[in-house]
Amino acid sequence: GQNIDQPTEMTATEGAIVQINCTYQTSGFNGLFWYQQHAGEAPTFLSYNVLDGLEEKGRFSSFLSRSKGYSYLLLKELQMKDSASYLCAVRLNAGKSTFGDGTTLTVKP
């Protein structure tokens, strides 16, 4: 089966930096996605990594190590609106993706 592990919950302070880790063991790998999902809403795309290394996009960065089956999402200068669930998803083949259960991030003043 496919296995994606993320911490269930994290808490951080407004203005701080937080790193959300994701480890995966999957039968295939065609890239790793991070999505943000606010309560009751649909997931929205944050980042995509297919090669090892760091991808930076504004306050958000994502890192991938394929040999270690590991990724992280780095959020800088946290804002209250960043309180949400963050989903790690591995694209298994040309179509299907499998998602982790998400990390609920709470940003406190």
Next chain:
Amino acid sequence: DTGVSQDPRHKITKRGQNVTFRCDPISEHNRLYWYRQTLGQGPEFLTYFQNEAQLEKSRLLSDRFSAERPKGSFSTLEIQRTEQGDSAMYLCASSHFPRQGAGETQYFGPGTRLLVL
């Protein structure tokens, strides 16, 4: 680009009834995906289409579930003889494949929340 839309947004039904959901993807997107999500879990893949062809179905998709995309545009997901365990958020996503560099980003609709009593 009006985004992915889904209808209805909420559906309450009694066990044993049939329900049908509709998804309208972003107009130039050739791929359409269906997922199911329950509270505290990530989305679970159900099936996907490229144009009108259904390319893959999850084993989660029992014979009570059927999906169509007859003209390669909108799609419907039907659940027959609903069970309480079918209660979930049903998400639709669309993408353009192939697309260089961006890894075929999926754009999600707002979802249809189903409650089976």
